[in-house]
Amino acid sequence: MLAAIGGLRKYGIIVSLVVLFVCFSILRPGIFPTLGNLIAILKQVSLLGILSAGLTICLVLGDFDLSVAAVATWSGVLVAALLPQMNMWVAIPLVVSMGVGIGLVNGFFSAVVGISPFIVTLATQTMLRGLTLWYTGGYSLYSGIPGAFIRIGRGTFLGIPYLVYVMLFVYILIFVAANHTAFGKRLYAVGGNPIASRYSGIRVIRVHLIGFVVSGVLAALTGVLLAARLSSGQPRAGEGLLLSAFAACFLGATAFRLGRFNILGTFVGVLFIGTLNNGMVLLGVPFYLQYVIQGAILILAIAASGLARSLVGTKAH
Amino acid sequence: MGSEPVARKARTGFSKSLGLQRVGLAVGRFGTVLGLLLLVMVFTVLKPNVFPTIRNLLNILNQISLLGICAAGLTLCLAVGEFDLSIGAIATLGAVLAAGWMPAMHPALAVLAVLGVCLVIGLANGLIITTLRVSSFMTTLGMMTVLMGFSYWYTSGSGSILYSGIPKSFLQIGRGTFLQIPYLIFVMAAVLGLLHILLNHTATGRRMYAVGGSPEAARFAGIPVRRLKLLGFALSGTLAGLTGVLLVARLGLAEPTIGDRFLFDAFTVVFLGAASIRIGQFHILGTLIGALIMGTIFNGFTLLDVPYHLQLVVQGAILIVAVTSAGLWQGLLLSLRVQGARQRPKEARGDRDAA
Numbered sequence: 154m155l156a157a158i159g160g161l162r163k164y165g166i167i168v169s170l171v172v173l174f175v176c177f178s179i180l181r182p183g184i185f186p187t188l189g190n191l192i193a194i195l196k197q198v199s200l201l202g203i204l205s206a207g208l209t210i211c212l213v214l215g216d217f218d219l220s221v222a223a224v225a226t227w228s229g230v231l232v233a234a235l236l237p238q239m240n241m242w243v244a245i246p247l248v249v250s251m252g253v254g255i256g257l258v259n260g261f262f263s264a265v266v267g268i269s270p271f272i273v274t275l276a277t278q279t280m281l282r283g284l285t286l287w288y289t290g291g292y293s294l295y296s297g298i299p300g301a302f303i304r305i306g307r308g309t310f311l312g313i314p315y316l317v318y319v320m321l322f323v324y325i326l327i328f329v330a331a332n333h334t335a336f337g338k339r340l341y342a343v344g345g346n347p348i349a350s351r352y353s354g355i356r357v358i359r360v361h362l363i364g365f366v367v368s369g370v371l372a373a374l375t376g377v378l379l380a381a382r383l384s385s386g387q388p389r390a391g392e393g394l395l396l397s398a399f400a401a402c403f404l405g406a407t408a409f410r411l412g413r414f415n416i417l418g419t420f421v422g423v424l425f426i427g428t429l430n431n432g433m434v435l436l437g438v439p440f441y442l443q444y445v446i447q448g449a450i451l452i453l454a455i456a457a458s459g460l461a462r463s464l465v466g467t468k469a470h
Numbered sequence: 471m472g473s474e475p476v477a478r479k480a481r482t483g484f485s486k487s488l489g490l491q492r493v494g495l496a497v498g499r500f501g502t503v504l505g506l507l508l509l510v511m512v513f514t515v516l517k518p519n520v521f522p523t524i525r526n527l528l529n530i531l532n533q534i535s536l537l538g539i540c541a542a543g544l545t546l547c548l549a550v551g552e553f554d555l556s557i558g559a560i561a562t563l564g565a566v567l568a569a570g571w572m573p574a575m576h577p578a579l580a581v582l583a584v585l586g587v588c589l590v591i592g593l594a595n596g597l598i599i600t601t602l603r604v605s606s607f608m609t610t611l612g613m614m615t616v617l618m619g620f621s622y623w624y625t626s627g628s629g630s631i632l633y634s635g636i637p638k639s640f641l642q643i644g645r646g647t648f649l650q651i652p653y654l655i656f657v658m659a660a661v662l663g664l665l666h667i668l669l670n671h672t673a674t675g676r677r678m679y680a681v682g683g684s685p686e687a688a689r690f691a692g693i694p695v696r697r698l699k700l701l702g703f704a705l706s707g708t709l710a711g712l713t714g715v716l717l718v719a720r721l722g723l724a725e726p727t728i729g730d731r732f733l734f735d736a737f738t739v740v741f742l743g744a745a746s747i748r749i750g751q752f753h754i755l756g757t758l759i760g761a762l763i764m765g766t767i768f769n770g771f772t773l774l775d776v777p778y779h780l781q782l783v784v785q786g787a788i789l790i791v792a793v794t795s796a797g798l799w800q801g802l803l804l805s806l807r808v809q810g811a812r813q814r815p816k817e818a819r820g821d822r823d824a825a
Contacts, residue, residue, distance in 0.1 A: 217607075268793045272741045276789040279734060283782025396615060403608045441626060444619025451612030452598065459602030 165457060166408040166418070170425050177432035184435055192313060198427030199316035200225075200375050200382070204394055205401040205419050206327050207371030212402050212414040213331070213344045214364045216263060216270040221372040221398060223281035224255050226391035228376025230285050230294060233386025237297025245377055252373025253366050255281070260365035264358045270365075285388050295385035306381030316378060323371065327416050340364070344413075400451050401426055407458040501795050502746035502756075505788070506763050513770035520773055528651060534765035535654035536713050536720070539661050540732045541739040541757050543709030546665060548740055548752045550702040551682035552606040556595060557710040557736055559617035560588050561729025564714025566621045566632065569724035573635025585711050591617070592707020596700040614733075621726040633723035644719030654716060661709065666754040678702065679751070738789050739764055745796035763788065 178186040204221055211218040228248050235244040259277055263270040308315050331337040342350045343360045351357050375394070380386050404425055405418030429450065433443045513521040520526060540557055547554040564584050571580040595613055599606045625632055646653050669675035680688040681698045689695050713732060718724050742763055743756025764785065771781045 262790060262794065266794050267797055268790075272793050273790065275734065275737055275741070276786040276793075278786075279738065279789070280783045280786030283779045283784075283786065285779075287777055287779035287783070396611060399608075399611055400615075403605070403611070439623070439626070441619045441622035444622065445616050446619075448612045448615030448617075448619065451615065452609060455604045455608045455612070456598060456602050459604035 164408060166404055166421055166425060166454065169454070170421060170428065173425070173428055173432065177428070177435065181432070181435045185432060190431065190435075192317070194424075194427045194431045195317045195320075196314045197431060198423050199314070199320040200379055201394055201397050201401065201426065202320040202420065202423040203323050203371050203378070204375040205398045205405075205423050206323050206416060207368035208398050209402050209405070209414050209416050209419040210327065210331070210340070210364045211270075211368045212406075213340055214361055215344050215347075216361060216364060218259065218274050218365065218368045219271065219395070220255065220259060220274040220278040220281065221368060221375075222391045222393075222395035223278035223285070224252060224369055224372035225376035225379060225394060226388065227281045227285045228252060228373040229380035229383075229390055230289055230376075230386035230388060232377045232380050233294040233298060234288070236299060236302060241299060241302045248377055249370055249373045252369040252371075254369075255373075256366035256369025257362065259369065260362035263365070264361035289386070289388040291388055293385045293387045298380075298384055302381055303384040304381075306378060306384065316382065319374075319378065323374075324416065324420055327367075331416050336360075336363075341413075397426055400447070404451070404454055407454055499747055499749060499799070501799065502742060502759055502763065502792050505792065506759060506766060509763065509766050509770065513766070513773065517770070517773050521770060526769065528655070530762070530765040530769045531655045531658070532652045533769065534761040535652070535658040536716055537732065537735055537739060537764065538658045538758060538761040539709055539716070540713040541736040541743075541761055542662050542665050542754055543706040544736045545740050545743065545752045545754055545757045546669065546678070547702040547706035548744075549669065549678050549682045550699050551685065552599065552699060552702060553610060554592075554595065554703060554706045554710075555607065555610040555733065556591070556613040556617060557706060557713075558730045558733030559614040559621070560591055560707055560710035561714040561717065561732045562621045562724075562726060563591075563617050563729075564588050564711035565717045565724040565728045566624050566714075566726060568715045568718045569632035569636060570624060572637065572640060572718075577637055577640040581715050584715055585708055588711025588714075589704055589708045591711075592704040593700060595707065596703030599703070600696040600699050618726070625724070625726050631723055631725045636718065636722060640719055641722055642719075644716060644721070654720065657712075657716065661712075662754055662758055665705070669754055674698070674701070682752070735764065738785060742789060742792050745792045749796045749799065 174186075184190060204225060208218055208221050228251065231251065232244055232248045235247065239247075255277065259270070259273055262268050262273040305315055310318065331340060339350070339355050339360050342353070342355060343357050347357055350360075376391060379390050383390060401422035402414055402419050404422035405416075405420070406414045408418040408421055409415050426447070429447065430443065433446065438446070510522075540561060544554055544557055564587075567584045567587060568580055571583060574580075575583075591613065595606070595610055598604065598609050622630070643653055648656065669678065677688070677693045678698050678701070680691065680693055681695050685695050710729075710732070714724075714729050717728055721728070739760035740752060740757055742760030743754075743758070744750060744752050746756040746759045747753070748756065767784060767788065768781055771784070772778075776784075
């Protein structure tokens, strides 16, 4: 019984994903469980997925990065502003390296100066939001964006959108880095116990800096791809991603590694949110009810994991 | 063991002169207050006829009154060591429900009903978090999403803006004055005053700080941790709801994004407050200072015709500068204490080194 609860807790989100899948398949048999729709789900979650992957690294280290969505929005606007003036293969690396810069600023103030990351990234997200809205005046930038750039967001290879390949590539990269390298070991060590890590010779500050840089780079990449998909730079395009990214990471923390953020869990969390949204749209659920259901599921998931933990915990003592 | 304070001192880079350090500490504690005064002086010089007038001062206080109320509730929640990300959504819900119920019932009854609903939401947050011992960040994030959806749903039947049937007597709360001072300023003063007394002059307040400092130690000291956390969430939810109700009184309408900005603004205000006077502690006086800084920036910059969105950039920059400087001064305080400890008798130090 206890093992069942423990197991359910560890794989609860996967079981829920399967249940969700079966429910939608029964309710919309001709539309939901088709190859085309599955690819559509993957495409819909690709940007959220890339953003959440970076956020996961920060969360593993115990750092909240509230700036990811603002970085993505600003990057989308910036790339749309740069594209008419330069080759896209110059513009994209430029914008992504700006993500490195923002990550370093976040990391400097939180890891080196020692301010709570929540406050630092609250401030940087406010500044970036202001910068974006001021620069665009609230309007979208869509002139002079080359077709080659737009194809990144819309093109496919072997029937699968480029965006999905990018997302999978990012996840494989981060999965390998987090689980099969010395850096990954340090990452979890610092996240688990920073003081012990420092005494064992890990350069804690550097690990935190790298975390913020990864998060900043992937947020900037998300922004670039967002601009490609929308074929414009929109000053509010990324705002909704913040909540979803945190939701995906927290849902993911209920899977695989007990109560800890992990990249595989985040991927499942992202798929869960994508499947839920896709299915609800197919069922014609009004958008406001989608919010309610999403929020309720978030609370339920965390409550269930907490309940399972306290059940297992009390028996163990 | 000694490496940490030394590193801190190296970082702050201050001389060994104790007198200078004492001055520095005072500057650090009142850094945000000095910053506020500096802002006032700059705006006074730049706009001598408009900025430093009683009318404009009342204007600033009126502008920050709602933010002050919302941030004061959040201060209580942060004081017990929990996040409440649902305040913006609760404010929106409060506004939407107040505007929706106002035509059907007496305004006072509607306000009480709305505050009751928001109290229940705050308690629900607290109950989930304390009973299941789960992250407040995640739980209130979920609550925020649910409430957002609910507000959209509630307003969807009326083209998403509710404005009809709100009685004049209710709008008077948001627009009326007493002795030429807007009512909203009185409301803010009352809320902040009461919460200040609760947090600083009652046993409950001291216990709340104890819970925020170390829940484990507080529990062993026999403090009802769970009840105090519930109190924090209840106050945070209720005051966010009050903010929404007063928003309707001021604007005469409600729409489903009306309270959103209070989330980030309130956090900014509260963190600015924690960087003032009692550094690292969330307290109501600090929250008031934070709200005044925000209000002064927006008022002054608007008078100077700085675009609104650039004001956001300044807001973020000021938050970083304030918290960074407060942190540096706190490091200084620590190094001062270490110096004090070093002036102990020599044999004691020998013992410590041997150990």
